[in-house]
Amino acid sequence: MPDPATPATMDMETLSKIGDLDLIARTVVHGMGVGIHTGLLSGTSAEFKQYRPYSQGDDIRWIDWRAYGRSDRLYVKEYQEESNLRAMILLDCSASMDYGTLGWTKFAYARILAAALCLILQHQHDRVGLLNYHHQVIDHIPPKSGPRQSRLIWSALHNVKPAGHTDPGPTLSLLGEILPARGMAILISDLLHPLDAVLRQLRSLRARRHDVMVLSIADPAEIGFTFTRPVTLVDMEHNSEVKVIPEDARDAYLENRRRHFEAIRQSCLESEMTLTEISTETPLPQVLRAVMQHRLHLVRTSSRRGGGG
Template sequence: MASAPSNVDLAALMRVRSLELRARLVMEGFWKGMHRSPLHGFSAEFSEYRQYVVGDDPRFIDWKVMARSDRSYVKKFEEETNLRCQLLLDASSSMAYGSVGFSKLDYAATLGATLGLFLKEQGDAAGLTVFDEKIRDHLPAQARSGQWHALLVNLQKAAASPVAGGPRLPLRPLGEMIRRRALLVLMSDFLMPLDGLDQDLGLLGAMQHDVVVFHLMDPAELDFPFTEGAQFTDAETGRQLLLDPTTARASYLKRLNAHLEQLRGICARQGAEYRLIRTDTPLEKDLFDFLHARRHLAARHRAAPRKAA
């Protein structure tokens, strides 16, 4: 699959204290990479634009998109076509782990801020829900002035919290809160039992929500590079275990891969888009790959024959 080149040094980016500045730097790298790729201009597929054709009113051309992509697009103004996106951020204690100089929660917050900025610039609605075993903060998706900065405030104050026994995704109460059809972007490390997730995702699908799962994992969690004996602590339960990594590695990776396959299978059955993201991956690449996939999904939907009523 085509991919945008990296323009932003991830380690340097995550040392920037301002979440707003981080998001703007990622967006700048994203636009530069998109412009150099054979797919530049595809962002219109994500937020209900269409390419300008002779006869369209030039007043409705989005000049910002034109300046960045060298192509002319016209924004659709019908309210029912505008995208509504709710970012769902896991802030349970395991999200505080990071072996690369920053935590999974820091990475997720930066990714969420960047997606929020992208939606803002496209005129679409974005909101944020922060949760552990229950919903902690909920900012409904809106396209009003000041919404992105409100989203930033909520992201910046999100802190990983301990959860007794590990978190459970509060998807059912979330479905009750978000009545209007929306794109739900779920950002979590999924270091939790997956019991009930199949049914809960099915409920969101039945409500006509479009669900995307960003499965965020630290590279040390995926590769288990440890070589010396140490005491490992379960970030969610606090349970401690003395391990020899050389003997435990094979068993750990086997259980991890089984967990990943279970999660992928649940998402596939319920029609949720699944994306495994390492937190050492440049964020503009995450954004590029996500929007590229959305573009092709939209194209398949448009090309699919409609069933007879």
């Protein structure tokens, strides 16, 4: 657990008021405390990492025979692993993401999450890209590594404003063109568009053999429908209005929502996608750790595949 006294654990309200996404991302990542080290895996690549004494069980292929000739001792040569992972962050920038009751919106939360993810993945020598979208693609930054890429992504995240409605169609078609097979797609969205569109979007991603991780962002007021007084609600994407008596509408709302997400959950399960439902109350480091766990699993799997075959 991160030390609650460090600035890394600054609350979302404070973070959301800081304009510099680079700083925010570093602050949040620093709050994770662990897992930001480079080279989580040692493996084969062009980049030498270190020598270490041979120990029983080590693959004899990695013994440096030249060193043995010089020193008459067995050393194993280790290289910095290159993951070759291409990660694409898909950020939902529709108007519904601009909702929040905690002092920050879902979009503010998602943007910081995306920036922090970008930073972590860059540290892992992964190639990271960004796709901001609503009913059309707003920004498209192809996956690359390096500090310049980070700056590009943060700049795009900083400039984007949530607006319009969600239509994943154009995003999907673009994604099919730009993202090579077996890449990693991290979808950050509230998934508040019609169920068939959501499912189509997710299946389409999976069909291209992407490893898909879905981070579903929700505000506590959406999760619990916490209104207490009769109220007139306005849809942020379509501007339609409805008068609501919370005590009457709550049960139906919760049931409809449950069904919607249950269907998404089921679809993810069937398609081997990871769905993480996140409340904007959840501390960001906790979410980041979950993502990194998934990434580690993915790299190991692909490494095993690559190594094995």
